[in-house]
Amino acid sequence: MERYFTYTEKSPLLKRTLDLMAKVKDIESASSMLSWDQETYMPPGAVEARSHQITALEVIQHQFMTSTEAHDIAEKISTRIPNGDPNETSMFRLFMRRYNRDVKLPQSFIEDFSNAKTVAIESWKHARKESRFYHFEKDLGRLLELKIQEAEYLGYSDNRYDALLDQYEPGMTVAKLQPMFDHLKTKTLELFKKVDIYKDKVTDGFMKQKFHSEGQIKFVKIISEKMAFDLYYGRMDESVHPFTVAFSPKDVRITTRVNDKDIRTCIYASIHELGHGLYEQGIDYSLYRTFANDGASFGMHESQSLLWENMITRSREFFVWSLPILQSIYPGMLSDIYPTDIYKAVNVVRPSFIRLEADELTYNLHIILRFEIENMLLNGQLKVKEIPDYWNVKMREFLGIYPPNDTMGALQDIHWSHGGFGYFPTYTLGKMYGAMIWETMHKEISNLGELISKGNLSPLRHWLGEKIHRYGSLLTPQELIKNITGSELNEQPFLNYIETKLKDIYFN
């Protein structure tokens, strides 16, 4: 890989900044490694020790970022005369962003939060097993308390929730998010009602045959090769909750899961994570061990997984290429099926209790529900114990279905057990970024559909790499989306995209 990003001059201050970043990133990578192991291969009895180890590494990162060296660097950055080098400017911006956060948090908070998280994850698992939100209530309450404390430490000008949102999506606020989400909600509910009328137009029973698991993995490996995910610098494993983690652009790991009741699970979980994985592998190696070795934001990261999962591989063209492969892996099982049939089946719109099983249209309603709950929790407008009822009522309002128990409702996601308030909105932001980028790809890659229909996916990866991946977080998400599309983040391209697709499938 080429080294794109250099500096006009490596001043002593820049050198010190990069040295400290390298120290922090090495520890951060070690910590991520421990988390990866916890989700994949760690023996069940090792939870307590692992939590000690991860907390230790988090505390050390915090100590580095609040050391006298860090203070001195921060002061010099704040009072320097900028030399106009954009890479240096970005690096200093990224340093100050993390420094400003870390100095506001006392070490005791880092430890308290890390410990509260360990406890809450266990009680969430227990509550899920019993399907009783009640068992999770106390520990979730403690996490909420700590997150409120964190928001107060960090500060905000308008809404307390902004302090948390900003950590996942730099610059994002409730004031910016609310109107976009409101518009999305209104339009989604309209479209959803319309689909309901034509719902018999799509059948997808043939996706629920008993497809053997070796075949699922084989199919996914073929796709990953076409996407040019590099296994010399990465891995694919299985885990209960698929995820992606990177310890450097040369060590990127994704996980997937096989489902012998529905082949769509494995295909799209894998492609989703591969999309994240390509982003991480595509970050320019000159950014390794700097704070720019990261996605521009969680929303932007999500856009990369969703582009692959939804726009590219839930297209009719994709099945022109891939259906024959599936048919050869599973002789006789899909012999009467045409690309159009499977294209429709992977795009079926149907209300679901579970976010992860939701279709492209109703998915955003799941996110908006969580966003509303989090915003209310953070601002004292909803109590933790009221979550399940609120959740269930809103599910009926949005989707016309009422969760039969808490596991199918408010206990389904792992995020809150990690204290991850502010994370959920990035999924829908990812859809919005993704649709904007997809629109631009269509303009700039003239034979896009043809490429996909031949399984020739590497030009797409290349385009995304050039436009997005290589920069890591050197550019802000605002700069990035403006550079690519010429526009500010907005929900209209997604609404256009989904309406076109639904017309094609349901209203034609």
Added chain:
Amino acid sequence: MERYFTYTEKSPLLKRTLDLMAKVKDIESASSMLSWDQETYMPPGAVEARSHQITALEVIQHQFMTSTEAHDIAEKISTRIPNGDPNETSMFRLFMRRYNRDVKLPQSFIEDFSNAKTVAIESWKHARKESRFYHFEKDLGRLLELKIQEAEYLGYSDNRYDALLDQYEPGMTVAKLQPMFDHLKTKTLELFKKVDIYKDKVTDGFMKQKFHSEGQIKFVKIISEKMAFDLYYGRMDESVHPFTVAFSPKDVRITTRVNDKDIRTCIYASIHELGHGLYEQGIDYSLYRTFANDGASFGMHESQSLLWENMITRSREFFVWSLPILQSIYPGMLSDIYPTDIYKAVNVVRPSFIRLEADELTYNLHIILRFEIENMLLNGQLKVKEIPDYWNVKMREFLGIYPPNDTMGALQDIHWSHGGFGYFPTYTLGKMYGAMIWETMHKEISNLGELISKGNLSPLRHWLGEKIHRYGSLLTPQELIKNITGSELNEQPFLNYIETKLKDIYFN
């Protein structure tokens, strides 16, 4: 598991000591985790980043142990009035042992050594591939230089090599080792000549049939269950070089390897590592996150693997129980074989170029060769580039075989590429400890042979757990072997053991 070890009083000094130990151990465990991953699942392209991460964690441990807090604790320990509590005394001894080592080494040395190691591992791999020691020479020379520097930093009274030996086997010196090794060498060469006369008495061709790998793993899993290795608190994986690592008594991981040319490889590599694994799982949990959460010494650790690998499972009794299992896993492949046949086949004595494939008798000659070379290197009596010739000449002198190339000779072991001078002798020390303990087990467990012949192995594990494992490194190896056997470490029990076995197999 019960918590055996408590203290008369948890003084503020003891509390501070334990707190610092916990911090160091968490980082040490994280670092071990990264090494485990490197040997099992890490993508090949990730070497550079992994080396950065491990170095970072090593530096942090060193910083903790040389912090003002560590200095202050060390000073208070040195000037305290002992309260007679043996556990407190041990804990302070262990703290001082590590402190005294770490303060003598500058941080630059830790970094230099860590970097030199990364480079040397790669050039060792390259040299092995080309089978040219020459490619490894320069980097091995650099490691030797650093190890000499380390010995000088640490200090020694007699032989420079003692400073390195002591790190693996506390209290061990060349002066103590040499006479035992000399005696072992003389007797081994005598026995080896005698075996040569009767070598046709044993046939082992039937162990080299094509045993499918699932069966090998299945057989080993059955043994591991009988040995009571706990998979709730551990794992078994495959790797090129089998090893054991523990991140706490509740997370102990062994690896093994399958060999479809000889079933003995997998069986005994697994049992060897399981022996190490049982030691780690058996350390009392009250010692978790202290410096006593470790083996008493590398030699003592090795004794536990060798007891299981050689004494217990290379016995005739073991095959009374296990041969029928093997026969049922591989129908028809071992139908004419009796327990005595397989007992002989797994004990066949035959000169081998490769240490790891050596039998119980000639194995020690491989170790003595390495010990002699290391001792000469450290004391300037042999140059790095002279190693291959010296090695080959000695192999002919000891075993009558001359390595055809460097990969079969001086490049075969990974140890030197890690700078692990002083490690090899612990293998033979393990045999000596092991035979002493085996003698005592025979006295104290009256129905030992009967238990083994029924596959009832857990009483053996229990005995070892009570006598050895639970203590971790709370007792020194000298205290431990004296407590168990009433004697000081010596080579005679091993010589008795091996002579008896060879009589049974070859000279009867």
